[in-house]
Amino acid sequence: MRGAFSIMTKMFYTNKGIDFKTNSLKAELTKNECLSCSNNHELRFSFTVTNRNGEEKTHYRTTNPLSWHHQVKYANKELVDNPAVSALNEWGFNIDGGSIGRVQKVLNAKLKKFHWNSKSLEDVKDSERYKRALGLVESQYGGILSDGKQLAPYQKEGAALMIANQRLFLCFDMGLGKTLTSLVGATANPDNDKILIISMSRNLNDWIREIKVLGLEEEYIQLKNPADLHSSKRIHIVSYEKWSQGRIVFAPIKHESCPTCTSALNFNKSMQYCHICKEKALQQSERYSMDRLPVKCPCCHNEWKNKTLFCECGFTVIKERKKPLSSYFHRGYDAAIVDEGHYLKNGDSQRSKSVVRRVKTKRRTILTGTPAENGSSDLFWQLVWLTGCGSHFEDPLFREPFQGHGKVGEEHFGVYYGGGHAKTLLETDSIQSRVSHQEELWNLLDTLMLRKTKQDKDVNSYIKVPKPKHIRRHLDMIKADKDLYDNILNQFKEWYKQELAKREAAEFRGEKYKINAIQVCSWLTKLRQAASCPWTFEEYKPSKTEQPTKIRYLIDKAKNYLRTGKKMLVFTSHKATAEQLGVLLDEILPGKSAGYIHGSVDMKYRFELMNRFQDPNDNLSILIMTTKTGAESYTLTEARAVFLYDLEFNSKKIEQCYSRAVRWGQHFEVDIHWLISVGTIDANMHGLVLSKQSGVDLAIDRKELDFKEIAKEFEGDEGIEPDEIDYEAFAADMLSSGTKREEIFVS
Structure with missing residues (x-):
């Protein structure tokens, strides 16, 4: 023991982890020195990443051993046996046992949640919670539905897992009844007083049809304005377009001349006032639009720039901008279902942000027949929303939960699970799977994803x-087509040679020159068209x-x-x-x-x-x-x-x-x-x-x-x-x- 006397200390917790509180500045400094010297303040580790050029680079990081994430995932000890507690005791700190007990209760709750979230769906199906959920589904929807059909066994399984697991990645193949399954799972749960469903506008009729099949036509509302979010109806359904996109209300079109005396010379276009009639012109019913913008600005009379909504003088054709419905989301929703979840793959899109950053409900379900369209990297933002970035969704490079914002987490997920650098189109001459550490990825998906394909035995025996x-x-290709293709290919080659010459000249002058990637894509599109529809070329x-x-x-x-x-x-x-x-x-x-x-x-x-x-x-x-x-x-x-x-x-x-x-x-x-x-x-x-x-x-x-x-x-x-x-x-x-x-x- 370093101290000559005992220092009274209390353990407490924050939203980030565990800490210790003393009663003086000197004691605080001593405590920090103790934790630092005993490696209980931060742990150092390293990881190696291969960049796009195939070069390996080692990165060094630190992590906090007293964070909640480290405690639930790695510590596996009672707090009284925690290394930080032992180190502080050796340095003469007397930690209050009651405070340790209070923090232990919080840690136990987090451990319980972590262990449940880490269970595979197969383990969940062995639990009493699943059996009760299946009973709820059977009691409400186990018979003949209004369209004369019955739920398939795999649909009942999916609905019960929605209730039991609370977070579900429902990945049935196209045409296997994801919509009906999710509606059954959401409405069979008596704890769901209000349910939010987000889907593509083209799919809303499908959702409404299935709602009617379940006999719930009096319980749904289609959200169109902010007030609808406070409706007492149980099921709230909205399109991605209204949920994620704001709306512009265009201003009425300005008169070019007085509508009464037709005078243009004595008519103030900015004020819409006629100096002859001594009155202001009535507002027109017709409005501006993207297809009907002014030729000249009504205020400064300068030429109107194409496809712009503002003039440099300050005049605008916009009356008001209305926020997307996601801006009015409130915590009154108990469950959310996001259809066509693969559209969340781009974290920068308004569609993705309107779900990942806005929709915070206790129960969450994603529906998609194609969870990853281009590779395992497409899964990241879907998993961010489903997991809420809990400890079971860990960034393996930083050893802490993934962050639901920014680019770092997405990049790390792609590096670790996405198979590294992707080949370009013209480099593709063989089949290469873009996936890595797949067994770890499978373990993660086992806790969330229910995947059913048409060829699965339990599915095919039912749908056949x-x-x-x-x-x-x-x-x-015939000669005429081949000649055209070779001609386009040679044009592409000549264009690229010219771009290389421009880049070399710029480098000689000490300047930078970047070949336009959009133009490269344009040439590739021309090659695709020449190979398939040559008649489109003059x-x-x-x-x-x-x-x-x-x-x-x-x-x-x-x-x-x-x-x-x-x-x-x-x-x-x-x-x-x-x-x-x-x-x-x-x-x-x-x-x-x-x-x-x-x-x-x-x-x-x-x-x-x-x-x-x-x-x-x-x-x-x-x-x-x-x-x-x-x-x-x-x-x-x-x-x-x-x-x-x-x-x-x-x-x-x-x-x-x-x-x-x-x-x-x-x-x-x-x-x-x-x-x-x-x-x-x-x-x-x-x-x-x-x-x-x-x-x-x-x-x-x-x-x-x-x-x-x-x-x-x-x-x-x-x-x-x-x-x-x-x-x-x-x-x-x-x-x-x-x-x-x-x-x-x-x-």
């Missing part, structure tokens, strides 16, 4: 959706005797399907291609029509086309959709074939597209045709898509991509016996037939 047949077709010289290979293949296959009475879907990334295909495929067989849908098509007409397509007696047999539009939650199970005319960067968006046909209610095997132009950027896109799919499958579904299956799906190579193939080498060879980076970026 056949597994689709993938056909990956390599197509050789310099294209079409062959007089041959159609583009993709068009010819598509028409031949379409005729085969239509002759047997089968309908088909076609997906493309480009609006112009959708329109052109709609014309080319219409009436390729007498009495068989085609229609197209893209973002500019009116919603009413979209649903009219889809209803016609779903009618087996209607002659609308081919529906062409852009991938962005087609990835929405539509049901098109009359399709027996799906053609991916060109590919998107997002692998899961492609899966969402063909899942319009491969979903609950589909009783036939669906053919999925992947059209890939050999020797073009199509092959790079295909490799990129499979790499992303491989990483997501490994992170979420815990399965490796099967090279043997991929190789069997390729078409275009005759005379090869399946048993003679080295499938991994064959798939790699097929994926390496794209445009090489070296063909353009030669420094």
Whole structure:
């Protein structure tokens, strides 16, 4: 014992951790010296990170051993046996036993919460809490629903886990009933007096339909203004658009002349006052809009800058700005359900901020069929909201809980779980899974995620959706198409050489010059269009005797399907291609029509086309959709074939597209045709898509991509016996037939 006498000390707690309080400044200084000397003030550790260039760098950090996080995750001791308490006792501090007991109660509560949050969902299902939750679901919704259907066993499981675990990542495949499951879980819990549901505006009708199926049509309100958030209705449903986006109210249009005497010379446009009539003009009913801005400023008469809302003189076309509904969130909500959770992946977006930073409820559920579209890094902000950044969601580099703001946590999650540096499109000539430390990630997801796919035994035995047949077709371009592609490729190469020359000249002058990444992306888009829809280029010289290979293949296959009475879907990334295909495929067989849908098509007409397509007696047999539009939650199970005319960067968006046909209610095997132009950027896109799919499958579904299956799906190579193939080498060879980076970026 260093002290000659005992120093009275009390243990107390803050929101960050444990501390000790003495009764004098000298004692405080001695206490701090004691904790520092005994390494109970901070612990030092290091970690190594590999940067984008493959170089390893070691970082050094410290952590507080008296923080709540360290105590619940690492200490595993009663506070009376804590090393800090022992060290202080040796230095002559007499810590009040009552204060230790009070802090111990708080720590025990945190430990209990931590241990429950760390339980896997499988362990939760063995608990009494789950059994009670399942009983609630069965008692309220175990019978026949108003639409004549019953809940599937896996839906009851999901609803019960929502009640028992309170935080759930509900990741059912597209078309397996996530909406109904979450409504059952939220409304079967008697503790949920008020429930908030946030979804895309296009999905609100689906939610309302399921609410009516459960007989709750009198208990919901659709939020449209701030006052609605205080409604006594139990279920509050709102679109992402209204929840996250503010609204501009435009001002009435100013008169250019006196509406009474028509005088412009004696009319003050700024004051809207006529000096002849001696009166102020009445306000117009028509208002400004983004499509109806003034030509000249009514105040200073200068030219109005295009698409701006303010003039330099101070005049504005805005009357007022209304805040998004998320600004009026209050703690009166007991549960929140966030639909299409994958849209939270960008932490900087208003959509993500309006949920992660605003919605603070005790019970939280995220719904998505594609939790990670591009890789495991997409999971970060979804997990931030679900976990509330508790101790079970630890930053493995900093050894403290992830932060729900800023960039550091997101970067660390990507580095640790995301598989490191991503390849660019033109570097992609093979399949590489973008995931790392997957077993640790799986342990984390086990505590939150309920994943169900159409091929799971407990699901497929109930819905009986056949597994689709993938056909990956390599197509050789005709000469006219190849000449155009080579021409665009050479233009890209020449542009890049000029940019390199500009950069070298700038470096010679001691200046910096950055090649515009947006222009690079623009060139890549041109290459994608040249590989799939060459007719969109003015310099294209079409062959007089041959159609583009993709068009010819598509028409031949379409005729085969239509002759047997089968309908088909076609997906493309480009609006112009959708329109052109709609014309080319219409009436390729007498009495068989085609229609197209893209973002500019009116919603009413979209649903009219889809209803016609779903009618087996209607002659609308081919529906062409852009991938962005087609990835929405539509049901098109009359399709027996799906053609991916060109590919998107997002692998899961492609899966969402063909899942319009491969979903609950589909009783036939669906053919999925992947059209890939050999020797073009199509092959790079295909490799990129499979790499992303491989990483997501490994992170979420815990399965490796099967090279043997991929190789069997390729078409275009005759005379090869399946048993003679080295499938991994064959798939790699097929994926390496794209445009090489070296063909353009030669420094």
